[in-house]
Amino acid sequence: MKIYSEISSNKLKTWLIMVFFVVFITTIIYIFAKTLGYGLSLVGAALILSGIMSLGSYYFSDKMVLAISGAKEIKKEDNRQLYNTVENLCIASGQPIPKIYIISDSSPNAFATGRSPDKAVVCVTSGLLNMLAKTELEGVISHELSHIKNFDIRLMAVVAILVGFIALISDIFMRSLWFGGSRDNERNSAQGVLMVIGIIFAILSPIVAILIQLAVSRKREFLADASGVLLTRFPEGLTSALIKISKYPYPLKNANNATAHLFISNPFKNKESKNPFSSLFNTHPPIEERIKILRSM
Amino acid sequence: MNFYFFIGIVLVLLFLWYIYNSLIISKLRINEALSQIDVQLKRRADLIPNLVETVKGYAKHEKELFEKITAERSALMTARGPEEKASVNNQLTHTLKSLFAVAENYPDLKASQNFLELQGELSDTENKIAYSRQFYNSSVLDYNTKIQIFPNVFFARILNFKEAEFFGTDEKDKKKVEVKF
Numbered sequence: 001m002k003i004y005s006e007i008s009s010n011k012l013k014t015w016l017i018m019v020f021f022v023v024f025i026t027t028i029i030y031i032f033a034k035t036l037g038y039g040l041s042l043v044g045a046a047l048i049l050s051g052i053m054s055l056g057s058y059y060f061s062d063k064m065v066l067a068i069s070g071a072k073e074i075k076k077e078d079n080r081q082l083y084n085t086v087e088n089l090c091i092a093s094g095q096p097i098p099k100i101y102i103i104s105d106s107s108p109n110a111f112a113t114g115r116s117p118d119k120a121v122v123c124v125t126s127g128l129l130n131m132l133a134k135t136e137l138e139g140v141i142s143h144e145l146s147h148i149k150n151f152d153i154r155l156m157a158v159v160a161i162l163v164g165f166i167a168l169i170s171d172i173f174m175r176s177l178w179f180g181g182s183r184d185n186e187r188n189s190a191q192g193v194l195m196v197i198g199i200i201f202a203i204l205s206p207i208v209a210i211l212i213q214l215a216v217s218r219k220r221e222f223l224a225d226a227s228g229v230l231l232t233r234f235p236e237g238l239t240s241a242l243i244k245i246s247k248y249p250y251p252l253k254n255a256n257n258a259t260a261h262l263f264i265s266n267p268f269k270n271k272e273s274k275n276p277f278s279s280l281f282n283t284h285p286p287i288e289e290r291i292k293i294l295r296s297m
Numbered sequence: 298m299n300f301y302f303f304i305g306i307v308l309v310l311l312f313l314w315y316i317y318n319s320l321i322i323s324k325l326r327i328n329e330a331l332s333q334i335d336v337q338l339k340r341r342a343d344l345i346p347n348l349v350e351t352v353k354g355y356a357k358h359e360k361e362l363f364e365k366i367t368a369e370r371s372a373l374m375t376a377r378g379p380e381e382k383a384s385v386n387n388q389l390t391h392t393l394k395s396l397f398a399v400a401e402n403y404p405d406l407k408a409s410q411n412f413l414e415l416q417g418e419l420s421d422t423e424n425k426i427a428y429s430r431q432f433y434n435s436s437v438l439d440y441n442t443k444i445q446i447f448p449n450v451f452f453a454r455i456l457n458f459k460e461a462e463f464f465g466t467d468e469k470d471k472k473k474v475e476v477k478f
Contacts, residue, residue, distance in 0.1 A: 084421060091333060092428035094326070094436070233431075 025050035061157035071101035139238030142228035330433035355406035
């Protein structure tokens, strides 16, 4: 029962975030248009564009995420062991076999994406494959398959694109607040811009944080750990995989703020990146806590 | 009074509708899980003649073993129902293990590329049988629980929903096969 309510809540949250995005962008543009005296046609354009983006993120977010991460698809012949592991665990959980992608990076990590179990992707780094033994790899894959089964992937991929976009815009505004603005000839207009930016920031930061927290609750990772173990019946596999992953010191090269929450373990390795928003995106429960829970199973 | 009676009837009917559908869904899932096992069992049965032929080429004297395997293979193909399939399959697993143990005595056979490939395929199939069995058994557990809990139990009895069989493992499986050198 627990899982089924989790699935419907994930589907609902996905829609809420998409609607929220459209409303949010349109409101921002409306405020802009009002303050700077542009016509309302700008608002209409914003409504249409953000609507397209929202739907686009629903259908193409997985491809974008994969492209951002620099992942390449593999076939059965390319890596028989990985393919068999995924196939076997899919048989055990009764779900379709996802496509398998590999990121060539020595930092061990993995994520799953897609919009439904029959259009899903599991992605692992080559470092993960080199570092983990078979039972550990099974632990990681079963964790990812649980994310797929619970529809976490749809929500997380949409969040990655839409919230990532908002974070990107706010980042740009932040920079223009520091470096731009004063060059404007008309004082009124310049003050208006500053005011709007102020408003945007007042609204934006907590909202982005709440959205991410909403989408990527700690509960989600714990649930995926638990249902993954239900699949392999071997908690020690995932435990020692997590230990190995967390001990590896170097961050993943192609991870960024928008995609960080997809991974099984924080790809930045807790090194603060320069972006002020990175702490907001730090949504992974501490590995020690996950290990403690796994050990008690 | 009549109105509340009517509402009561409608609620009960809706409830029965819900239970009936959830039972049917669970039952269909069991069938699907069983057909998954069948796919793997069939793959295993298809691999065995090849294996026997390959081993025969090197170890002609293990006639008894070959006959046993062939008999068990055809038993597997004709087995009906999860319980029977499980027990025949477990026997076959056991016999195959003796075959691989015997193969240890023939270095040429052990080095044969064909044999190694078949061995790999078979062990992969065995893994898949184990995983599909896991899915089947958890579906059965889910279904059996559903038809036995209150108040579903009355309804399930009336509509003749019967408990499903588990796909069992054999105790022999768990013991190690003795390997002679």
